[in-house]
Amino acid sequence: MSYDTDLKLFIDGSWRSGEGRGTHDVVNPVSGSGIAALPLATKADIDEALAAANRSWPEWRATDVEKRAAILHKTADLLKERADHIASILTQEQGKPVGEARLEVLGSASMFSWYAEEIKRDYGRTLVRPSGQRSIVIRQPVGPTATFTPWNFPIYLLAKKVAAALAAGCTVISRPPQETPGCTGELFRALADAGIPNGVAQLVHGEADLVSRTLIGSPVIRKVSFTGSVPVGKHLMKLAADDMKRITLELGGHAPVLIFDDCDLDKTLDMVVPQKFRNAGQVCVSPTRFYVQESIYDAFLKGFAERTAKVKVGDGLLPDTKMGPLANDRRPEAIAELVGDAEAHGARVLAGGHKGDSGFFFQPTLLGDVPSDARIMNEEPFGPVAVTARFSTFDEAIEQANRLPFGLAAFAFTENGRRANLLGDAIESGMVGINSFAISTADAPFGGVKDSGFGSEGGKEGLESYQVVKAIHQA
Template sequence: MSYDTDLQLFIDGVWKSGEGRDAHTVINPANGGGIAEVPYATRADLDEALAAADRAFPEWRSTDVEKRGAILHKAASLLRERADHIAATLTQEQGKVLNEARLEVLGSAQLFDWYAEDIKRDYGRTLVRPAGQLSRVIRQPVGPVATFSPWNFPIYLLAKKVAAALAAGCTVISRPPHDTPGVATELFRALADAGIPKGVAQLVHGDADLISTTLIGSKEIRKVSFTGSTNVGKHLMRLAADSMTRITMELGGHAPVLIFDDCDLEKTLDMVVPQKFRNAGQVCVSPTRFYVQESIYDAFLRGFAERTAEVKIGNGLEADTKMGPLANERRPEAVGALIADAEAKGARVLAGGSKGEGGFFFQPTLLADVPNTANIMNEEPFGPVAVTKSFSTFDEVIEQANRLPFGLAAFAFTENGRRANLIGDLIESGMVGINTFAISVADAPFGGVKDSGFGSEGGKEGLESYQVVKAIHQA
């Protein structure tokens, strides 16, 4: 299957190719070979994008929500029509298996459909006042928006930002990662073909530092939405402080998974193992720190190791592949170093533990008895590694789950209703899944606490993040 996406910038309604611009080689992580060249935006391109977004904003914010919604619905329909092509592009750029890639494209289409309808239910409120007086509260679009999205879910996380911002009436300038420019290009091609007006949506590939400093430091951009690492998020927050630009930050995690002895163990294992190795563990909410009640710890390890050994790794385009490569050449080295450190500090490797052959592959890995002193217990591995440790009491495992400065997602498996309620209350996390991993859905907020960021994407809260509140009092 060949890579045939035409990589371009999209600025003020015009597609722009190389034309003397610098370029970056896009790598297929399954074999380490180059598959395309993506043009990098110049400073002049960014100035043009800013001017276009600023010029188009007044008209777009005034566009009737039915018309806005129709464009978003059409974009969703085009994404579905082109899902097979976009999924193949995603797999070749990022490595995930083709079925996962296709589901990601379909999930992105669902986001556009959901926000196309949700904006029609965006009501204000009227306050109680004496006769002849009126006080009302309304929400209005914040203005031109800059979005920065990562490579692990390159179309879904971009769609989550762009769909909500456009629905709210904001104009958008998006910078996707240079690892996965094709799926971003296809998303914006769907918007263009759906009839998005000139200047409302721009796509700029290129140097992260140039683009972030130019956009965030401009007078035009009034909101920044970023998904990525905690360190980069803090850097962008400092840039935003100088211009008083609003921000939403969805940053790193290190999700704890609490396995209690009253769970259905076989059913739980059948759920947790595929989730751990989904997208080769390169998921910000990936279940990672498994705390297992001591009475079922050994059985859990046996079942997990058996299932892990059955996970076939390979090129994501091949039908029998269950896990593809890591996304870039840095990841196998980083994951391997974390495993070596854990072993040196007493952890046991029960499955995997080393690189695969060719490309950027790493074996699905299970570590047992991992001490808190191991780096992997404190740093998000962002790879196909499950780390496990036993516990005895409820209070002990809650303390361990909340030990880190991250708080994006947490999971628990138990059949005890009261325990489930307590877990929901006591876990310090923006999202908690109890007997489920289905926490990233269009109609629910997605976001974290502590070093995992603040603000939400998805749901009503995602729309509100692109709006400002205004109180109007009339006597």
């Protein structure tokens, strides 16, 4: 398949490229070679986008919800119609198997469809007052919004923010990752073709510090939404604090997985191994720290290693590929360092453990008996590595699950109903999956606690994050 897309900025209803702008080389992670040149926004471009977002906001917030919903529904329809085309672009930019990429595009479409209908259910409430008096509580759009998203799920994470913000009546300026500009550009192409008014939704690629400081430092922007690393999230939070801007942060995690000895072991392994190596482990909720009850620990490792050895690694465009490369040239070396440190601390490499010979590949890897002081037990690897340790008691498992400063997602496998209830209560995490990995859906909130950030995307909570509350009292 060819890399068939036109990389441009989308500002105030027009597509921009060239004209003396700097460029960034987009690289295919399978080969490590360049496939396109991305135009980068100048300060003047960003200022123009801000002026357009500010100008178009009053009209967009006043637009009837049915009209807003129609545009969102049309965007969803276009994404579904173009899913194969967009998935091919995504795979060539990011590396994931094209089947996974297609599901990501369809999931993005579902976000637009769901918020198109959810905005119609944003009812507010009436308070009880004496006869002749009225007190009502309503929600209104917060205003122009800036969004920043990463490369691991480039179109889905962008859709989560943009769909909710537009549904709420906010205008949006988005800065997606430079590694994956083609697929995110196709999302904005769908919005444009669906009839989004000029200035309401805009796309600016550019140098991260310039874009973030200009957007967050502008009085036009009322809300910031960021998905990415903890250090960058804290940096943006400090910038937002200067003007008391609202901010939503989803900052990743280091998901624990508690495997109890009453689980259906084969069924559990058949679930956890594909999930661990989905998107080459480059998933903020990827199951990573496997704590396994000691009576089944050896059997778990044996079954995990056998399944890991069968994971087909290669070009994501090939039909039999189950795991593609990592997204950029920094990741294989970073993963290798973490694996080496774990070995130095006494961990056993039971599968994989090495970089590929070309491109940005790293083998699907399983580490056994990893001590808690190894770096990989404390730093999110964000790659295809499963780390394991044994536990004996419920309290010990909970202690290990909660010991890190992260709290985005956690998982547990048990057939004991009472234990499942206790796990849901005791684990410090924004999301808990018990015998399931289905935790990211359009109708459910997605967000973390502790260093994993705050605020939610998805569900009604995602819509509310782009709104302010107003109480109106009339006597």
